[in-house]
Amino acid sequence: MPRYTALVTLMLLTAGCASQTGSASRMSYARETCPDLNASIGDTSKTITTVAVRRGKVDRLNIPPWVPGGEKAVTIVKNRQTRKIGRLETNLDAMRGERQDRCR
Numbered sequence: 001m002p003r004y005t006a007l008v009t010l011m012l013l014t015a016g017c018a019s020q021t022g023s024a025s026r027m028s029y030a031r032e033t034c035p036d037l038n039a040s041i042g043d044t045s046k047t048i049t050t051v052a053v054r055r056g057k058v059d060r061l062n063i064p065p066w067v068p069g070g071e072k073a074v075t076i077v078k079n080r081q082t083r084k085i086g087r088l089e090t091n092l093d094a095m096r097g098e099r100q101d102r103c104r
Contacts, residue, residue, distance in 0.1 A: 029095050034103035037095055044092045048085055055081040 029037060058077050063070035 029098040032098075034099065037099045037103065041092060041095050041099065044088055044095065048088045048092070051081050051085050051088070055085070 029040070032040065055078055058074055058081070061074055063074060065071075
């Protein structure tokens with residue numbers, strides 16, 4: 001039992017340390033050059049992939065039913081990662097829009 005409790009606690013602490021980025025507007029990318037926009041788009045895409053993989057790993061965890069709060073912790077972590085992916089996709093859309101307007 002202590003092993004699973006420690007695992008759930010570690011998951012919650014790790015998920016809480018994730019950066020909380022706000023939504024970006026196209027104005028915030030107006031100062032970036034086209035190569036910088038391309039690099040930012042690539043970095044954001046990699047981050048989305050990384051978070052999605054982590055969310056999948058959390059989704060596949062088999063928490064025994066006797067672990068208190070285990071399923072709730074998994075749900076909280078999955079929801080937090082889903083929100084982060086949504087914010088990152090919003091930023092990515094803003095970057096792509098700015099690149100489309102200026103760089104092509």
